[in-house]
Amino acid sequence: MQLWHGNRDLAGVDAVILPGGFSYGDYLRCGAIARFAPVMSELVPAARAGLPVLGICNGFQILCEAGLLPGALTRNAGLRFVSRPVRITIESNRTAWTSQYRPGQQITVVLKSGEGAYAAGQAELAELTAAGRVIASYQGESPNGSLAGIAGIASQDGNVVGLMPHPEHAIDALTGPGEDGLGFFGSVLHAAAAR
Amino acid sequence: MTVPAAGQPGTAPAGTAPAGTAPAGTAPAGTASAGTASAGTGPAGQDTVERAAATPGRPQPYAELGLTGAEYDRIRELLGRRPTDAELAIYSVMWSEHCSYKSSRLHLRQLSEKAPPSPALLAGIGQNAGVVDIGQGYAVTFKIESHNHPSYVEPFQGAATGVGGIVRDILAMGARPVAVMDALRFGPADAADTRRVLPGVVSGISFYGNCLGLPNVGGELAFDPCYAGNPLVNALCVGVMRHEDLKLARASGPGSRVVLLGSRTGPDGIGGASVLASAAFGGAGEGAKRPSVQVGDPFMEKLLVECCLELYAAGLITGIQDLGAAGIACATSELAAGGGTGMRVRLDAVPLRDASLSPAEILMSESQERMMAVAEPADVARVLEICARWEVPATVIGEVTGTGQLQISWHGEAVADIPPASAADQGPRYDRPASRPPGQDALQADDPARLPRPAGGAGLRADLLAVLASPSAADKSWVTEQYDSYVRGNTALAAPHDAGLIRVDEQSGLGVALAVDGNGRFCQLDPYTGTQLALAEAHRNVAACGARPLAVTNCLNFGSPEDPGVMWQFTEAVRGLADGCQVLGIPVTGGNVSFYNQTGSAAIQPTPVVGVLGVHDDVRRRVTAAFTAAGETIVLLGLTAAEFGGSLWAQLRHGHLGGRPPAVDLAAERSLAAVLTGAAAAGLVSAAHDLSDGGLAVALAESCLAGGTGCAVTLPGEEFDMLFSESAGRAVVSVRAGRERELAALCEASGVPATVIGHTGGDSLEVAGSFIIPLAELAAAHQATLPALFG
Numbered sequence: 003m004q005l006w007h008g009n010r011d012l013a014g015v016d017a018v019i020l021p022g023g024f025s026y027g028d029y030l031r032c033g034a035i036a037r038f039a040p041v042m043s044e045l046v047p048a049a050r051a052g053l054p055v056l057g058i059c060n061g062f063q064i065l066c067e068a069g070l071l072p073g074a075l076t077r078n079a080g081l082r083f084v085s086r087p088v089r090i091t092i093e094s095n096r097t098a099w100t101s102q103y104r105p106g107q108q109i110t111v112v113l114k115s116g117e118g119a120y121a122a123g124q125a126e127l128a129e130l131t132a133a134g135r136v137i138a139s140y141q142g143e144s145p146n147g148s149l150a151g152i153a154g155i156a157s158q159d160g161n162v163v164g165l166m167p168h169p170e171h172a173i174d175a176l177t178g179p180g181e182d183g184l185g186f187f188g189s190v191l192h193a194a195a196a197r
Numbered sequence: 198m199t200v201p202a203a204g205q206p207g208t209a210p211a212g213t214a215p216a217g218t219a220p221a222g223t224a225p226a227g228t229a230s231a232g233t234a235s236a237g238t239g240p241a242g243q244d245t246v247e248r249a250a251a252t253p254g255r256p257q258p259y260a261e262l263g264l265t266g267a268e269y270d271r272i273r274e275l276l277g278r279r280p281t282d283a284e285l286a287i288y289s290v291m292w293s294e295h296c297s298y299k300s301s302r303l304h305l306r307q308l309s310e311k312a313p314p315s316p317a318l319l320a321g322i323g324q325n326a327g328v329v330d331i332g333q334g335y336a337v338t339f340k341i342e343s344h345n346h347p348s349y350v351e352p353f354q355g356a357a358t359g360v361g362g363i364v365r366d367i368l369a370m371g372a373r374p375v376a377v378m379d380a381l382r383f384g385p386a387d388a389a390d391t392r393r394v395l396p397g398v399v400s401g402i403s404f405y406g407n408c409l410g411l412p413n414v415g416g417e418l419a420f421d422p423c424y425a426g427n428p429l430v431n432a433l434c435v436g437v438m439r440h441e442d443l444k445l446a447r448a449s450g451p452g453s454r455v456v457l458l459g460s461r462t463g464p465d466g467i468g469g470a471s472v473l474a475s476a477a478f479g480g481a482g483e484g485a486k487r488p489s490v491q492v493g494d495p496f497m498e499k500l501l502v503e504c505c506l507e508l509y510a511a512g513l514i515t516g517i518q519d520l521g522a523a524g525i526a527c528a529t530s531e532l533a534a535g536g537g538t539g540m541r542v543r544l545d546a547v548p549l550r551d552a553s554l555s556p557a558e559i560l561m562s563e564s565q566e567r568m569m570a571v572a573e574p575a576d577v578a579r580v581l582e583i584c585a586r587w588e589v590p591a592t593v594i595g596e597v598t599g600t601g602q603l604q605i606s607w608h609g610e611a612v613a614d615i616p617p618a619s620a621a622d623q624g625p626r627y628d629r630p631a632s633r634p635p636g637q638d639a640l641q642a643d644d645p646a647r648l649p650r651p652a653g654g655a656g657l658r659a660d661l662l663a664v665l666a667s668p669s670a671a672d673k674s675w676v677t678e679q680y681d682s683y684v685r686g687n688t689a690l691a692a693p694h695d696a697g698l699i700r701v702d703e704q705s706g707l708g709v710a711l712a713v714d715g716n717g718r719f720c721q722l723d724p725y726t727g728t729q730l731a732l733a734e735a736h737r738n739v740a741a742c743g744a745r746p747l748a749v750t751n752c753l754n755f756g757s758p759e760d761p762g763v764m765w766q767f768t769e770a771v772r773g774l775a776d777g778c779q780v781l782g783i784p785v786t787g788g789n790v791s792f793y794n795q796t797g798s799a800a801i802q803p804t805p806v807v808g809v810l811g812v813h814d815d816v817r818r819r820v821t822a823a824f825t826a827a828g829e830t831i832v833l834l835g836l837t838a839a840e841f842g843g844s845l846w847a848q849l850r851h852g853h854l855g856g857r858p859p860a861v862d863l864a865a866e867r868s869l870a871a872v873l874t875g876a877a878a879a880g881l882v883s884a885a886h887d888l889s890d891g892g893l894a895v896a897l898a899e900s901c902l903a904g905g906t907g908c909a910v911t912l913p914g915e916e917f918d919m920l921f922s923e924s925a926g927r928a929v930v931s932v933r934a935g936r937e938r939e940l941a942a943l944c945e946a947s948g949v950p951a952t953v954i955g956h957t958g959g960d961s962l963e964v965a966g967s968f969i970i971p972l973a974e975l976a977a978a979h980q981a982t983l984p985a986l987f988g
Contacts, residue, residue: 008586024408027496083403083679114407114681171683176817177700178683 007039016194017054017098018045020061022114022168032075032117033063042068054098054193055162056186059115062154062164071155071164072130073122078115079147085114087179088167089141090153094134097160098193102185109182112171113145113153120148120155120166130155137163161193243556244282246611253279262289268625275619283544283605283612286557287620290523291530294792297624300758301790304768307775312784317747319443320786326366326436327786328443329748331812335701336440337709338370341380341433341752341808343791347490348430352397356430357405357493361565363434364409364498365519368505369568371444372436375685376699377406379416379432380713380752380806381676384425386668386986391420394428396987401493402432403679408495409502412688413680414697416713417806420668421848423717426796431752431806433713437701442509446518447535448571451599453515455529455540456580458591459501459567462525463550466491466563497566497589504587505568513580516571526560526620528569529595530603533617539600540617544607546594556607571597627758634762641722643855645841650917651850657916658968660850661894662978664921667849670891671982672902689816693903695738695887696811698819706815712738713809714889715754717802718843719858724766727843728773728805729861733925735809736781737887740870741928743820743877744811749778751788751807756800758792766803767792774805780863783809820877822886823904824931827958829883831908832940832951833893834869835927839918845891846921865926868947873928875947881940884931894920896929898975901962907972909963910955916967931957 005013012018025036036042042064049055049070057065065071078084087110092103103109122130127149130136138154146166154165169183249255257279259269264285272280272288280288290296298305309321319336320328326340344359360377367374379402383391406413416433448455508514516536518528525547533540544556554562572580577593584591598604603620605613651660664670673692682691689708690698696712714734720727732749739746751774756763778785794801813819824831841847842856876882884904888896901907912919932940937953944951955965963969 023410024496024499027408027494029496082400083407083681085407085681085683086674086678112683114683116403116407168683171686176689176819177686 005041007041010040010044012044012048016197017190020055020057020064022059022061025060025064032060033067036064037067046070049162052159052161052197054190056099056190057164058168058170059166062166063117065162065164070162071157072126073120073155075117075166076119076121077117078119083116084118084145087111088113088145090138090167091141092138094137094156096134097137097156097163099163099186099189100137101189101192108141110172110179111167111169111183112178113167115146115166118146118148118166120152122149133158138165243607243610243612246281246614249281250278255279257285259285259289262286263293264289268292271625276615281612283556283560284615286561287526287530287613287615290526290561291620292624294758296523296527298790299625300627300629300792301767302626303628304771307771308785311775311779313779313782315784318784318786319440320370320445321784326370327748327750328370329786329810330440331701331707331709331747333702333705333707334439335437335707336443337435337437337810338367338372339433339435339711339750339808339810340366340787341431341713341750341806342366342789343752343754344430344432345427345754345791345794348398349394349428351490352394353401354490354492356398356401358491358565359430359432360402360405361493361495361498362521363432364411364502365521365568367434367436368502369444369446369517369519370436371442371509372438373506374411374434374436374502375687376414376697377411377432377434378414378697378711378713380429380715381417382419382421382424382429382717382804384420384428385422386420388425390425392987398428398430399676399679405493405495407681409499410684412682412684412691414682414688414691414699414711416692417715418673418676421717421802423802427794427801429754429794429804431754433711433750433808435699435709435711435810444509444514444517445535446516446531448516448532448538448540448597449536450515450573451538451597452574453571453597454574454577454593455542455595455597456570456572456577456591457547457567457594458504458570458584458589460494460497460564461548461550461590462554462559462562462564464554464558464562467558467561491563491565493565500587500589501566501568504584504589507583508570508580511579511583513572513576514570515573518569520567520569522563524560524562524564530617530620532569532571533603534621536597539598539602539604540595541598542595542605544605544612546592548590548592556605556612629758629764630761631764631768632761633765640855641857645844645847645853645856646839648841648847648851648853654967657920657964658970660846661898661920662970664845664849664891665895665898665975666978666982667845668982668986670845670895672980673983674980675983675987689819690742690821693899694822695741696744698742698744698813698816700816706817708813708816710739710742710744710811710813711808713806714738715804715806716843717804718848718854720766720770720803720805721854722843722856722858724769724803725773726858726861727803728770728807729777729863730858730925731805731807732774732777732781733861733863733866734887734889735807736866736870737928739809739811740873741820741822741885741887742813743818743874744813745874746781746783746809746811746870748810749783749785749807751785751805753788753790754794754801754804754806755792756795760800763800770803770805774807777863781867814878818877818880820882820885821903822884822900824884824900824906824908824957825904826883827906829931829934829957830937830953831910831955831957832930832932833927833954834872834930834944834949834951835865835924836950837914837919837922837924837927840922840924844921844923859923859925861925868949869926869928872944872947872949875943876930876940879939881933881936881943882930883933886929888927888929889923892921892923893929898962898979900929901972902976902979905972906957907959907961908955908957909959909965911965913952913954916964
C-alpha cells in the first residue's frame with residue numbers, strides 16, 4: 003500500500019520502503035526536504051523501535067538526512083548521472099532486508115543516481131565496518147566514488163537499511179538484469195512475519 | 198501546440214495575404230510610438246480595445262515581433278481596427294512559423310490525404326498528438342517535437358524543457374506518459390562548441406527525464422559539420438490510456454471555468470516561438486535571443502502529471518491544453534477555437550513570478566509546467582482540492598462563453614477581443630517558391646564508385662574498426678548511461694537495441710515499440726528517397742524486436758523556408774513520407790516542423806526524423822540485437838548492392854558526400870517486417886538487428902558486442918560491398934538451433950531473400966579468408982570514442 007507523505011500515519015504497516023525518485027526535485031540536498039515530510043514524524047520513532055525500513059536511492063538519502071543512518075550521499079565522482087547494472091557483494095545477511103542472501107554473495111542490481119557516493123567520517127566508517135553494518139559494496143572500482151565502495155548500510159539493529167542501487171529493478175529478466183534483487187523483498191516478508 | 202488539420206477550411210489562399218502598408222492615419226497628439234510589445238503602459242495605462250479603436254494610426258512594432266507588413270495588415274483587416282498590444286502579441290506568436298505552420302501546411306496536407314485507411318487511428322493530425330488503438334482497450338499516443346534553437350542557445354535548459362514540452366503534449370491527450378526518446382545531432386564530435394552543446398543537452402535531458410520518472414528508451418546520436426551552428430534536439434514521448442480516457446483540446450459549455458494549473462508565469466521564453474524558433478540565427482543579434490529560453494522544473498511537471506491524471510480519473514475535466522510555445526495566447530485561442538466557443542479571461546488573475554509583466558508578456562510567456570483545464574462550475578471546488586493535494590497551484594482565470602470571441606481583460610479593462618480561430622486556425626498560408634538547388638545534379642553525379650577501396654583483409658579490417666569507432670557509430674553508453682531507462686519497471690528493451698519496448702499490460706504482455714531514425718546525408722542527396730529511408734529504417738527497427746508497425750510521427754528539421762532550395766528539399770521530403778506511409782500501410786498521426794535551422798546562408802542538411810510505433814503482442818517474446826548463444830546460424834535477410842552514396846564509410850574514409858542514396862523498396866520493407874515479426878512470434882530467432890549506418894560490418898560488430906558472443910561469417914559476394922554497403926531492406930538474424938527450416942520457409946513465403954552467412958560463437962568477429970578481430974579489440978574501438986571526446 004502507499005503511504006502519503008503529508009499524513010502523519012503509518013496505517014499499521016509491517017514494514018516501509020522509502021523508494022527512489024527525486025523528492026522535491028533534489029533541488030536542495032537530496033532528501034533534505036523530504037525528511038521533514040509529516041509521515042517522517044511517525045516513521046522515525048517506529049524505525050527506532052524496530053520497524054523494518056528500506057531506503058532505496060533517494061530513500062537512502064532521506065534516511066541519512068533523517069539521522070536514521072550515519073553518513074551522507076554526495077555527488078558522483080564523475081559528476082554525471084550513472085544508470086547501469088552493477089555487481090554488488092552482500093556483506094551482511096544479518097538485517098531484516100538481506101537475510102535471504104549468503105554473506106559474500108554477488109548479485110546484479112541497477113544503480114541509477116547522480117548523488118550516490120557514500121561519505122562518512124573516519125570514526126563512523128570504522129564503527130560501521132567493525133559492527134558489520136556495511137551490508138553491500140560495489141565490486142571492483144566504485145562506479146560513483148563511494149567511500150570504501152559502500153553500496154548499502156544498516157542500522158545497529160539491522161531493521162533499517164539504506165541501499166543506493168535499486169533491487170526492485172532486478173526482479174524479472176524482462177525488465178532488468180535478472181532476479182537478484184528479489185532477496186531483499188523475500189527477506190523482509192520473513193522479518194515482518196517474525197516480529 | 199497542435200499541428201494543422203489537413204485541408205483546414207477558412208484559410209486565405211496562399212500568397213494572397215493583403216499587401217501594402219498600414220492604413221495611413223495620423224496618430225493623435227500625445228500618443229507615443231510603441232517601441233516594444235509591452236510599451237503603452239505607464240501613466241496612460243494599458244493599451245485597450247477602446248484605445249486601439251481610437252488611435253488607428255499608432256505605429257506598432259510588428260516587425261520586431263516577427264510579423265511581416267502584409268501579416269500586420271491582415272490582422273487589422275480581421276479586427277477592423279489596429280490590434281492592441283496584447284492582441285498583437287497573440288497574433289505574433291500564433292502566426293509564427295513555429296505555431297502556424299504557415300510555410301508547411303500546404304504540403305503537410307498530403308500526410309492526411311494520402312494516409313492509408315487505419316482502423317487503429319482514434320485521433321490524428323490536428324490534435325496535440327495522434328492516438329492509436331493497440332487493442333485490449335488500450336490506446337497509445339506519441340509524438341516527436343524539436344527544441345533545436347533553444348538547445349543551441351542554452352543546451353541544458355533548452356533540452357530539458359524540450360522533454361517537458363513533449364510530455365505535456367502527451368498528457369493533454371488524457372494519457373499517462375510512459376517513456377521518452379531523443380534524436381540528437383551535433384556538429385563535428387571534436388569541435389570545441391560540440392563539447393559545450395552535447396554535454397549540456399545530455400545532462401539537460403538526464404536532469405529532466407530522470408526526475409520526472411520517465412524511462413528514456415533510445416533514440417539517435419549523430420554528428421555532422423552541417424549541425425555545428427544548428428544542433429538538432431528532437432524529443433519523443435509516448436503515453437498510454439484506456440480508450441475512454443481520450444481528451445481533446447476543446448472548450449465547451451458556456452459557463453465552464455478555465456483553470457490555469459502549474460507554475461507561476463514568469464518572463465522566461467517570451468517570444469520563443471516567434472523570435473527564436475521562427476528565424477535563422479544571425480550573427481551579432483544572437484545575444485538578444487538568450488532570454489528566450491525557458492527554465493525547467495521537472496518536479497513541478499511530475500506533480501502536474503499526477504495531478505492531471507487524478508483530475509481525469511475523477512471525471513472533472515471537459516477540455517485540456519498544455520501550455521508550450523506561445524503560452525496562454527496559444528492555450529486560450531486553441532481551446533476556444535477547438536470548441537467553437539468564446540472565452541473570457543482575466544489576465545490579472547494569472548499568478549506571476551514577476552509582477553512587472555505586461556499583459557502582452559503574460560500572454561506570450563513560455564514559462565514551463567503549466568496546463569489549462571476547462572471544468573464545469575460545480576466541479577471547480579473539487580478540481581482545486583485535488584490540485585492542492587498535489588501542491589499544484591491552480592487558479593480560475595476565466596470562463597467559456599457563447600460570444601464566439603476571446604475576450605481578455607486586465608484589471609477590468611479589455612485588452613483583447615478577437616475571434617479565437619483567427620489566431621489559432623486562420624494564420625497566413627504561404628506557397629513558398631521551391632526549386633531544385635542548382636548544385637543538386639552535380640552532387641548526384643559525384644558517384645562514390647570512384648572512391649579508392651581498402652585493399653585486402655588488412656584494409657577491410659582497419660576500415661571496420663575505423664567505422665565502428667567513428668562518433669556516429671560508436672558505443673553511445675556515455676550518453677545513455679546518464680538516462681534512467683528502468684524507471685516504471687516496464688522497459689523490455691532500451692538502447693542499444695533496435696527499438697525501445699515498453700510493456701503496457703503485465704498480464705497479457707501487450708507492449709509498444711518505438712524507433713526514431715533520420716539520415717541528413719541521404720536526404721541531402723535525395724530528400725524524397727532519404728525520407729523514405731528514414732521511414733524504412735524506423736519501420737525495420739520496430740519489426741526487429743518483434744513488433745508490428747502501426748503509426749508514424751515525424752519531426753521535419755530544415756533550413757529557411759524562404760530559400761527555394763530548402764523549400765524544395767522540404768516538399769520532396771513530405772512527399773516521400775506521405776507516399777512511403779501509403780505503401781507501408783501506416784498513417785502519420787502527428788508531428789512537428791522545425792524550419793530556420795540555419796546560420797546565415799548555411800542550412801543544415803534536410804533532416805526529417807521519423808518515429809515509428811509498433812504494437813508487440815507479447816513483450817516476453819521480444820528479440821534483442823544481441824548474439825547470446827553460440828552455434829546458431831546467422832542469416833542475412835534482404836539483398837545487398839554496391840550502394841555507398843551518403844554512406845558512413847564514404848564520409849569517414851573519404852570525407853565524401855555524393856551520388857545517390859541507397860534505393861528504397863517499401864514493399865520489400867513490408868515483407869521483411871512481416872518476416873521479423875513472424876519469426877519473433879514463433880520464437881525462431883534469438884537475435885535480430887537492422888542493417889543501416891556502416892552496413893553489415895557495423896551490425897555484426899554491434900550484435901557480437903551486445904551479447905558478448907562472437908561470430909564467423911563467409912561473405913556471399915564482393916567482400917567490401919557486403920561489409921560496408923548501406924543497402925536498405927536488410928537485417929541479420931541469429932536462428933535458434935533446429936528452427937532454420939521454419940525460418941527459411943517463412944522467408945520464402947514472404948518473398949524475402951535469406952542467405953546463410955555463418956554462425957555465432959567464439960570470442961572474435963571472423964570474416965572467413967579475410968580477417969579476424971577479437972571482441973576485446975572491437976569493444977575497445979567501439980567504446981573508447983565518446984569517453985575520449987567528452988570525458
